[in-house]
Structure formats: C-alpha cells, structure tokens
Amino acid sequence: MLLFLFALLTAASTAVLIFAGGLVTSTGSGLSVPDWPNSYGWFMFTFPRENWVGGIFYEHSHRLIASTVGFLILVLAFWLWRVEPRRWVRRLGFIALGAVITQGVLGGITVLWYLPDPISIAHASLAEIVFCLTTTIALVTSPGWRSRYSRRGPAPDDRTLQRVALATLATVYLQIVVGATMRHTDAGLAIPDFPWMFGHLVPDHWDPKIAIHFAHRVGALCVTLMLLATTGHVLARHRNRLELLRPSILLLALVTLQITLGALTVLSRKEYIINSLHVVTGASILATTLILTLRAHRARFGDALGPAGRVADSRLTAGPDHSGAAAGARA
C-alpha cells in the first residue's frame, strides 16, 4: 500500500511538473536562465531566492520540480526493484528512470542550444511518456489492480473495448505531439479566431503554421470522437464496472474542460495560466485514457500478489507449486 501511495505521489508530481513546464513555455521563460545545469553560475539548489524574478521564477521552479520528480522516480525504481514481484513492473521502474534522465538532458540541451524546435518538441513529448510510465506504475501497484477489480465479478475481456481504448490512447498522444509542435513553433495563434478559422469553416489561406494549428483543431475533433466511442462503449456494455465507468465519466468531463481551455487559449491570446492548464489537462486526458485502457486489458494481465511471495515473478513460476502464477509470467 505504501508503495502504491508513493507511486501515486510520483505520478501526481509528474503532472505538476508538466504544468510547470507549460508555464515556462507560456511565459516565454525558457531561456531566462542561460546556463545549465547551473543557474547564473550558482549550483541549482543554492540559487538565491531573491533572484527568482521575472522569467527566472518559472524556469528555475521547473528545474527544481524536475529534480524532485527525478529523485522520486529514482526512489520508486529502486523500491520496485527491492519489493515488486512482477519483473515487468520492476523493469517499468527503470524505464521510467531512464526516461526522466533523458528528459532532464533534453531540457538542458534545449536551453544550451536556444530552444531548437525538434528538441523542445521531443522534450514536451517525452514528458508525457514519463507521466504515462509513472501513472502505469501507480495503477499496477494499486490495491484495485492487484485484486483484479473482482468485487463485481471477473474483469471483462472485451476485445472491442480494448481496441477502441488503445486507438483512443494513440490518438490522444498524437494530438499532444501535434499540440507540442504547435506550441514550440509559435503557431498557437496562427488561426486567431474560434470556433471559425479566419471566419470560415476551413482556413481560406495556408502556411506551415496555419497547417499545424489546423491539424491540432482537427486532432481535437478526432480525440473527442474517439473518447465518445470509448466511453459510449463503457456506458453501454460495462456500466456496472466502476473501474471502467469512473475514468470514462472523468474523460467526458476532462475533454469538455479541454475544449473550453483550448478555445479560451485562442480567445485570450494565449493567457499563460489558461495556456498551461490546457497543457496539463491534455496530459490528464492521456493518463486517464491510459488507465482506462490498462483496466480494459486487466483480464489479460496476470495476478499480482503482494510482496509477501514474489510468486508472480516469471523467474519463480517454473516450479509445479506455482501454477497460479503462470499468468504472472504471461503478463
């Protein structure tokens, strides 16, 4: 239980980090601290508080939160390595650690190379992967996952739901990458009106920035339709499964909020708080879709018994007495 709570804290911290990163780009503060890993020559953790002014406040806070998240993931990875019976979950911890280290290096490079678009977009896109990894770890160490959500009978193995949810997850991630591209190529106001586009249903003139912005709006439509398909399927077929119903309802609320924030971002000329909330809400939609997708696949994963006996570890399932854990190896 403690491990789950720690994993939950780590995942929540990752969401905070994404919001802080959104504030950095929304306020244009990415280069306000020109050096890295130091800050104006100071060691990052001793940079005087009185110097956290203007854009430095956002950039330096982002670096400190990132360091904290990195530390939490480091602890989480080693904690999993020590106590987690499932090999793939232990591996997930180290993959998250590798991803967050890479993420830190990308963040440093993008500062030292003056925010080149490909690096900045990669930094934003990898942040979502790190969030997905910490969310997955929190989910699969949760009591509900471990009990296979069995309070209302065995977890459903609905292939249709699994496919639709997986496709939705991919669409949401792709939409976030397009959003990051729009953000870092300064195309956020390339189409300045909403819901119309230059007064039309489709822009009457084009350039690369307008095309990127248009792709993000089309992407929003695709994501909405995909989420409606997924949640509609859950509501129609699995209304009694709370582990599926809750994230579905949350997704409907989040996508409504997200479209509102997207519209407000344009109409407010990219007001930085609204803009950053749009970023973190996008990440929340991704994480919630991931949770729904993994839960829809729960029946296809093995058992996850507690740390008492590492029976789900495939290395320990070879013996005849561990037949119940064979599913663990399959997972």
Added chain:
Amino acid sequence: MRIGSTTMVFTALVATLAAACGGESKSSSPAPAAPVTNPVDPATAGAVIGKVTFMGTPPKAETISMSSDPRCMNAGAKTESVMVSGDGSLQNVFVYVKDGLGNLKFPVPTSALVLDQKGCQYRPHVFGVQAGQPIEILNSDMTLHNIHAWPQTNQEFNMGQSLQGMKDTHVFTTPEIMVPFRCDVHRWMNSFVGVVAHPFFAVTGADGAFELKGLPPGTYTLEAWHEKFGTKTASVTIGAKESKDVAFTFSG
C-alpha cells in the same frame, strides 16, 4: 581489393575532371575589383539629411508592469516600440545606405558601442554598428538579466549578467538588418541593432531627424526600418559636397 583500386582510380579521374572544369569557368569570369579601403575624400563628400514621420493615429505607448521584479525600480516606464511626437516625428527608426556603395570598404571602429540595461530597459532601444565593431553590453541594474540575441545570419547567443556592473563584449561579423535582443527574465525588454558594412547609418531621435554624413558622390538606395511599421526605401543621388533632403513617411 581490385574493386577498391578501380573505385579509387575512377574517383581520381572524376575529381581531376571536376577540378579542370572548375578552373576553366573561374578563369573565364572577370576578376572582381579589389576593395578600396577608406575611400571617402573629405573634399568631395556629401550628405543626406532627412526626417521620418508617421501619418495617422499612432498606437499609444503603454505603461510597463515591472511587478515581476521589484528591483527594476522604474515605475511609469513606457513601451518604446512606437514613439511619435506631437508633430508626427517618428523616433527609433534605423536609416542606412542599403545599396550604392559598390565594393568600397570602410575602416571598422575599434571603440565599443555600449548597450546598457538600465531601469530594466535597454539603452538605446535601436542602434547601429559596423560589422566587426564591438558592442559592450552593460548591466547597470541591481537585478540580473539575460541577454539573448537571435540573428538570422550572425551567431545567436544567450548570456547571463547576474550582478550590477557586469560587462560583456560581443562582435557581429556579418551585416544584418536587424538583430533583435531580448531579456527573457523581463519580457518587456527588447532592443534592435542594425549591423552594416559601412558607417552610413543613423537612428532617428525624438525630432525624427537623421543625417548620413561623409558619403562619396553617387546614387544610393536608402532604407528606413521601424520595428512595427516595416521598411521604406528611397533613391537619392548626391554630387560632390552636395547635401540632399530625403523624407520617409510611415503609416499605421
């Protein structure tokens, strides 16, 4: 091994042919004239004087909120992107000789031009230097600044000055109109430098006036650049010891 030798021989043949062709085309084109250094004869030098005005209703300068850094201590500071006097004179316009100097080469001043950060604003807001002339960047504020220049053809840089009195020197080596400077700590801070290959440039003051002195007789294209209103060009011919008036008018 045999294939490798054949490839090497073939490559050498192609390279020889390419070199021969290249040499031929080079010898057929006329050799460029050698640049003339310090070509201005004071006895014949002329000048262009003029004024830049704005027609219409200019946008009002806004008061800058510096609340994100209490150490800026510049209450009431206004934006400087559009500064128009009562008579329509337009300030902060960079005027320079865009064309007409041929391959004349001019000595580059060794003295540095100072770009000061004072009251969390750049001083001056618009200025010009010759390519190769040093720019001394000074922090006169009790707070820290980053100085971020992002040219298109010169080298981009971003440096920090964390203490009052800090100085750094930078040289732009290639002519470029204009190179923007920005402080990412204080997002309202920006400045522009015109980097040119000659000394014939000026920035308009509050009276909108400019003067380009010491020009050799000839026909020139002048360009006036403003950060909000874009560019205007004019052609002017000056004779020996002649002074011509040129007016530029921008509109919003």
